[in-house]
Amino acid sequence: MSLQTTETILHGELKVSNNRSTVLYIANLTTSMAVAIYDPVLKVGGMAHIVLPESRLAALEGEEKPPATFADEAVPLLVEAYLEAGGQKQNAQVRMAGGSQLFNFGGGGGNYLNVGSRNSTAIRASLSKLGFTLEKADTGGNKARRVRLVIASGQFSVAQLGGTTLSL
């Protein structure tokens, strides 16, 4: 069995690999979203750690802004990097996880920070625009998640802290 190398993806980053020993990993997803694209035939995969839905009102610029911060910019960049690494559009399996939310009772404060559901909507719209279909997703709720994409097998596992671990 070959040794695996785990590559952690931080907020606003994306990584793509065609190395079968690579595991792409996001350690702490709350309202942010992990979007993974994988080619099961050619064993090419990538994942983005998206934080906010739109770049329209972006205050961040240049080096300050990691490339995959906003859904509307991150999804095209992820697709481009996946295709450049050899992934084929017709083979692509697209999965997504994250998008939790604060409790929203009493003062209704959670609504001001409902980034999770807005991220989900923006990612779906961006994928659809590029002609990609989201196959599976584990989103919402109030828990933090840890996400892994294993390049060798395409396994996309989502562990909820204090909850279950799913393989999508």
Next chain:
Amino acid sequence: MNKINLQEVIRKIDELPEIPQVALRVMHMMEDPDINAEELGKVIRVDPNMTTQILRLCNSAAYGFSRKISTVKEAIAILGFNTLKSIVYVIVSKLALDHEVEGYQLGKGMLWQNSLTCGVYAKHIAEKKRLVDPELAFTGALLRDIGKTVIGQYVGPSYNDIEKLAQQKHIDFVQAETEVLGINHTLVGMRVAEKWNLPDRITKVIRYHHEPAALAKLPLVEPTDLKLVSAVHLSDALTMVIGTGVGSDGLMYSLDTDTLKKVGLEISMATMDSLMEELLPLNRVVDSLIDSFS
């Protein structure tokens, strides 16, 4: 239910690692408005480890000085007392928080990283919104969850009960902790703060960071205290929302927008989005604080 034996909790608090004497003395000296830089320097130099760590932090990217600071005296002159105080608290926070906290599913380093992040965010919010002394907001946010290190072991076995209660009754995780265990991490944190003789303002942050409205209802509450607690309440929520070192209690907390508005914070979806954008690059400051210990 699984109520905790309070005497046992108090015993656990007594068993917490002691803060180094020099740090404790420095923290108390810095509360004195007539503090003397010369005397402070002398006290710090007694502890070579503390001196080394202070200088490493001073020279880290987090504080962004282009020229190298090589003595404590220079550090005080360049950074000022308030910043130096935060640096001492960062050193204390590593001792207190850089452990695995099993009950909340926080691996080693997660609670410390989460606390530094909340501290850096609170400092930014306090400064930008001109609420309170930014270094005070940093320190309060840094230590807000100290109680988790003590009650974590009790939360673990009762996690399912706490979570179920929070979801069913629409109450914060912290309130559900109280109902199930008879105590919560903010109350335990307050006892830790008292044991360590932390300043009263920091103790209030630890106690009320999930319930600023409860502080607002207290008689003769100082407006500055309410602003400080509110700044930390908001930075705590944004630390959860952005997601750094979040444990099994996840996002099972609410944001008290009424109290935040009362202290002059403008709360809307647009202001929260742009605040998140401003806070994101500060994660690098947190990394540089952590790196300075390696």
